[in-house]
Amino acid sequence: MNVASPTATPVLSGRGIVKKFPGVLALDRVDFDLNAGEVHGLIGENGAGKTTLMHILAGALQPTEGEILLDGQLVHFANARQALKQRICIVYQELNLIPYLSVAENVFLGREVVGTTGLIDAKSQNLRCKELLALLDPSIDPRAQVNTLRVGQQQIVEIAKALNAQARVIFMDEPTSAISDSEVEVLFKLIESLRREGIAIVYVSHKLDELLRITDRITVLRDGKYVDTLVTGDTQQETIVRLMVGRDLSDMYVQNVSEIGEEVLRLDSLSQRSDIGEHLLVEDVSLSVAAGEVLGIFGLMGAGRTELLESIFGLHPKSTSGSVSIHGKRCDLRSPAAAMGHGIGLVPEDRKKQGLVMGMSVENNISLSNIGLIESYALLSRRLEKQHAESYIKQLSIKTPSMRQKASVLSGGNQQKVVLSRVLSTIPRVLLLDEPTRGIDINAKREIYALVDQLKQQGLAIVVVSSELPELLGISDRIMVMCEGRKTAEFSREQANEENLMQAAVPGFQAETTNYA
Amino acid sequence: MHKSSKDLVKCISRFQSLLVLVLMVIAISLLSDRFLTAANGWNIMRQISVNVCLSIGMTMIIIAGGIDLSVGSILALAGAVTAGLIKSPVPIPWLGIELDFTLAGAMIAGIAVGMLLGWFNGQMITRVRIPPFVATLGMLSIARGLTMLWTKGFPITGLGSSFAIIGTANFLGAPVPVWISGLLVLLFIVVTKKTRFGRYIYAVGGNEQASRLSGLDVDRIKLWVYTIAGGLSAVAGLIATSRLDSAQPNAGIGYELDSIAAVVIGGTSLSGGQGSIWGTVLGCLIIGVLNSGLVLLDVSPFWQQVVKGIVILMAVAIDRLRNRGEDQ
Numbered sequence: 094m095n096v097a098s099p100t101a102t103p104v105l106s107g108r109g110i111v112k113k114f115p116g117v118l119a120l121d122r123v124d125f126d127l128n129a130g131e132v133h134g135l136i137g138e139n140g141a142g143k144t145t146l147m148h149i150l151a152g153a154l155q156p157t158e159g160e161i162l163l164d165g166q167l168v169h170f171a172n173a174r175q176a177l178k179q180r181i182c183i184v185y186q187e188l189n190l191i192p193y194l195s196v197a198e199n200v201f202l203g204r205e206v207v208g209t210t211g212l213i214d215a216k217s218q219n220l221r222c223k224e225l226l227a228l229l230d231p232s233i234d235p236r237a238q239v240n241t242l243r244v245g246q247q248q249i250v251e252i253a254k255a256l257n258a259q260a261r262v263i264f265m266d267e268p269t270s271a272i273s274d275s276e277v278e279v280l281f282k283l284i285e286s287l288r289r290e291g292i293a294i295v296y297v298s299h300k301l302d303e304l305l306r307i308t309d310r311i312t313v314l315r316d317g318k319y320v321d322t323l324v325t326g327d328t329q330q331e332t333i334v335r336l337m338v339g340r341d342l343s344d345m346y347v348q349n350v351s352e353i354g355e356e357v358l359r360l361d362s363l364s365q366r367s368d369i370g371e372h373l374l375v376e377d378v379s380l381s382v383a384a385g386e387v388l389g390i391f392g393l394m395g396a397g398r399t400e401l402l403e404s405i406f407g408l409h410p411k412s413t414s415g416s417v418s419i420h421g422k423r424c425d426l427r428s429p430a431a432a433m434g435h436g437i438g439l440v441p442e443d444r445k446k447q448g449l450v451m452g453m454s455v456e457n458n459i460s461l462s463n464i465g466l467i468e469s470y471a472l473l474s475r476r477l478e479k480q481h482a483e484s485y486i487k488q489l490s491i492k493t494p495s496m497r498q499k500a501s502v503l504s505g506g507n508q509q510k511v512v513l514s515r516v517l518s519t520i521p522r523v524l525l526l527d528e529p530t531r532g533i534d535i536n537a538k539r540e541i542y543a544l545v546d547q548l549k550q551q552g553l554a555i556v557v558v559s560s561e562l563p564e565l566l567g568i569s570d571r572i573m574v575m576c577e578g579r580k581t582a583e584f585s586r587e588q589a590n591e592e593n594l595m596q597a598a599v600p601g602f603q604a605e606t607t608n609y610a
Numbered sequence: 611m612h613k614s615s616k617d618l619v620k621c622i623s624r625f626q627s628l629l630v631l632v633l634m635v636i637a638i639s640l641l642s643d644r645f646l647t648a649a650n651g652w653n654i655m656r657q658i659s660v661n662v663c664l665s666i667g668m669t670m671i672i673i674a675g676g677i678d679l680s681v682g683s684i685l686a687l688a689g690a691v692t693a694g695l696i697k698s699p700v701p702i703p704w705l706g707i708e709l710d711f712t713l714a715g716a717m718i719a720g721i722a723v724g725m726l727l728g729w730f731n732g733q734m735i736t737r738v739r740i741p742p743f744v745a746t747l748g749m750l751s752i753a754r755g756l757t758m759l760w761t762k763g764f765p766i767t768g769l770g771s772s773f774a775i776i777g778t779a780n781f782l783g784a785p786v787p788v789w790i791s792g793l794l795v796l797l798f799i800v801v802t803k804k805t806r807f808g809r810y811i812y813a814v815g816g817n818e819q820a821s822r823l824s825g826l827d828v829d830r831i832k833l834w835v836y837t838i839a840g841g842l843s844a845v846a847g848l849i850a851t852s853r854l855d856s857a858q859p860n861a862g863i864g865y866e867l868d869s870i871a872a873v874v875i876g877g878t879s880l881s882g883g884q885g886s887i888w889g890t891v892l893g894c895l896i897i898g899v900l901n902s903g904l905v906l907l908d909v910s911p912f913w914q915q916v917v918k919g920i921v922i923l924m925a926v927a928i929d930r931l932r933n934r935g936e937d938q
Contacts, residue, residue, distance in 0.1 A: 406823075408822075408823075428825075428827070429822060429823055429824070429825045430825040430826070430827060432825075433825045439823065441820075441823050446817070446819055446820070447819050447820050447823050448820055448823070449817065449820055450812075450813050450816035450817040450820050450821065450883065451816070451817065452816045452817075452883045452884055453812065453813065453816055453883070457809065457812075457813075461809070461813055461821075461824045461826075462824045462825050464806045464809060464810075465806075468806060471805065472800075472804045472805060473803075473804050473805065473806065473809060515824065519825070
C-alpha cells in the first residue's frame with residue numbers, strides 16, 4: 094500500500110459541494126479529497142449521493158454551490174468534455190461505448206489520429222490501441238466490433254479509452270456489477286497497476302468486500318451528507334456499515350402479526366417464453382399467497398422475478414402458460430386492464446419509465462388507473478379528481494408543493510407513493526410490488542414498509558420482489574427464491590436467513606436447497 | 611431577483627402565442643390601414659378554417675406521441691369522393707344498379723373515407739408497428755394516388771349551390787366554415803380536457819409504457835386518434851372543395867406542413883404528452899395573420915415563406931428555452 098502522505102496537495106478536491114434537484118437535496122456540503130496514486134472508495138446506500146458526487150467532480154453535472162480544486166487550483170467544468178481535457182475520466186456502469194464501432198475506433202473517439210490526407214489513419218490507431226490493450230487484456234482485437242465483446246471486455250475497452258486520454262483521475266461507477274468473478278480479478282489487477290503508475294482512482298460501489306480489498310481510503314456518504322473518510326487498513330466492516338446506515342436497523346421494519354386468511358392468489362405451473370426464441374424466462378412456478386400475508390421473492394439479476402410479476406399482471410398473454418387463480422377462480426389475464434379487473438395491482442420496477450407519466454400532474458397520475466372514479470356524466474370532474482388525490486396525498490403523506498405539480502419534480506420516495514396511490518385506487522386484493530424501495534431515501538423506505546404492513550393488516554395478499562436481503566427478511570412472512578426462471582426454494586420467516594437465501598439464488602445450488610421448501 | 615425573472619419568463623412563455631399574435635396584429639395594423647377591418651378579420655378566419663380542422667386532429671396525434679403526414683392527401687381524396695358522388699351516380703355493374711347519393715350521403719361518404727384511411731394509418735402503426743412518420747408517409751402517397759385515379763387527374767367542378775353553402779355562405783353574420791371549425795374546436799377542447807379519452811391521449815403520449823401498466827388500452831386509443839384525425843381531414847376537404855366549387859386532384863399538397871407548424875407554434879411538444887387545441891388555434895391564427903399581413907404589405911410571396919419559417923423556428927426556440935428553465 095502506498096498511501097499518499099496527507100501533506101501532499103490532493104489531485105482533485107471538492108469543497109462544500111451542494112447539489113439541489115427539484116424537490117431533493119442530493120448533496121449537502123460534501124468535502125472530498127483524492128490523492129495521486131490512491132484508490133479511493135466511495136460508499137453509501139442507494140440515494141446517498143455517490144453517483145451525483147462523481148458526476149460533479151468529473152464535470153458531468155454542475156454543483157449548485159461549492160468549489161472544485163484541481164492540484165489546489167480552483168476549476169470550473171461546464172461539461173464532461175472540459176474535465177476530460179484535464180484528464181479526468183469516468184468509466185460508466187452502463188458502458189458508454191458505441192456498439193457498432195470497432196474497439197480502436199471507440200478508444201480514439203474524439204481524438205482520432207488524422208493523417209496528412211485529412212482522413213483517419215486506422216492503421217496507426219489499431220496499432221496504438223493494440224499497445225494499450227497489451228497492458229490490459231491482449232486477447233481483445235482492436236478491430237473487433239464492440240458489441241461482439243463480453244461486458245467485462247467492454248469495460249476494459251472503456252479503461253483503455255481513459256488511458257488513451259492520459260487520464261490521471263479515473264472514476265469507476267459500480268465496475269463489478271455486470272461482470273463475472275474471473276473478470277473481477279482481472280479488473281482488480283489492472284486497478285493495482287494503474288495505481289502504481291500514479292493514477293488516482295475513485296471506486297464507487299456499495300460492495301463492502303471489494304472496497305476493503307482494493308482501496309486505500311474510503312469515504313462514506315449518507316443521505317447526501319459527508320460522514321467520514323477512513324483509512325482502509327485500520328477499518329472494520331462493521332464500522333463502515335454503521336457509518337453508512339447511521340442508525341440502528343432494528344426499528345426499520347414494523348411487522349405486526351396479522352391474521353393470515355384464506356388463499357387469494359394461486360399460480361399453477363406458470364411459465365413464460367421469451368419473445369425471441371424458445372428459452373423460458375419463467376419456468377413452472379407455482380405459489381399461493383393468502384390474505385394478510387406478504388410473500389417475498391428473492392433472486393439475482395435475470396432470475397425471472399420481474400417477468401413472473403409481469404405474467405401475473407397480464408403483460409405477456411401470448412407467451413404465458415399455466416394458470417392464475419384469484420380466490421380459487423381461474424382468471425384469464427390477457428391484459429393489465431383484465432388483471433386489474435380481477436383485483437391485481439402492480440407497482441412496477443422502474444417508476445420513471447413504467448410507473449408514472451412524468452409530465453403529468455400528481456393528481457392526474459393518481460387517477461389514471463381508475464378514471465371512472467372521477468367521472469360525472471362522462472366528463473372528468475375537477476372536484477372529484479381533487480378529492481380523490483387529496484385523500485391519497487393525506488393517507489400516504491405524499492410531500493408535494495401542490496397536487497397540480499408535475500410528477501417529475503417530486504423526490505423518488507414521493508414519486509413511488511404516487512405510483513402506489515394510483516395502484517391502490519383500483520382497490521386491489523393482490524398487490525405486486527417490484528423493488529418498491531429502489532433508489533429512495535431511508536425515511537421514505539420506512540414509510541413504505543409501514544404502508545405494506547398496514548395493507549397486510551387490511552387483508553391484502555402482497556408479493557414483494559426485492560434484491561435487498563435485509564428488506565425482504567424484514568417485511569416478508571414467507572420468502573421464495575428464484576434462479577434462472579425456476580422456483581428453487583421457499584422458506585418461512587423463521588427459517589430464512591441471508592445465507593440460505595443467497596445459496597438458493599445462485600445457479601447450481603438448486604438440488605440441495607429444494608429440501609428447505 | 612433570479613427567481614422573479616424566472617417566473618416572468620414562465621409567465622410570458624405560457625402566453626407566448628397569444629403575445630406574438632397581439633404584437634403581430636398591432637405591428638401590421640400600424641403599417642397597413644387595410645388590415646384591421648372586420649372584413650379582413652372574417653377573411654383571415656375563413657382562410658384558416660381548413661387548417662384549423664386539420665390541426666385539431668394533428669394536435670391530438672402529436673400529443674399522443676405520433677405524427678400524421680397524410681392529412682393533405684386525405685383532404686384531397688375526401689373532397690374528390692364527395693364531389694364525384696354529388697356529380698354522378700356510381701354504377702355497380704354486377705348488381706345492375708346505380709347508387710345515386712344525396713348531398714348529405716355524399717358528404718357522409720367523404721367523411722367515412724377520411725376516417726377509413728385514418729383507421730388504416732392507426733392499424734399500420736399499432737398492429738404492424740410501423741413508425742407513424744413512415745406509415746403516414748405511405749398514406750400520403752396512397753391517398754394522393756387514389757385521388758388521381760378517382761378524378762382521372764381532372765378537377766370535378768359544378769357541385770351546385772347547396773354544397774357551396776359549406777364553404778361560402780354566412781350564418782348569423784359569420785362564414786359557415788368559421789362556424790364549422792369553431793364548433794369543432796369547442797367540441798375537441800372538451801374532448802381533450804374533460805373526457806377520459808382526452809386524458810388517455812396525454813398519458814399515452816407522455817409515457818406509453820406507464821400507460822399500458824396503468825391498464826390503458828394504448829393501441830385502441832391510438833387507433834381512435836388516427837381515425838378521428840382522418841375524419842377531421844375529410845371535413846377540411848369538404849370545406850376546401852365547397853369554397854372552390856371544385857375538387858382539385860392536387861388539393862392540399864403541403865398542408866401537413868402548415869398543420870404541423872400551427873401545432874408547434876401553439877406550444878404542443880413534438881415529443882408528445884403536452885399541448886392543447888387552444889394553442890393550436892392560436893398557431894393557426896398566427897400563420898393566417900402573417901399571410902394576410904405580408905400580402906397587404908406587398909411582401910413578395912418568396913419572402914413570405916422565409917418569414918413563416920422564421921416564426922416557426924422562433925416559436926420552437928422559445929419553447930426549448932422554457933423547458934430548459936424547468937429542467938434546472
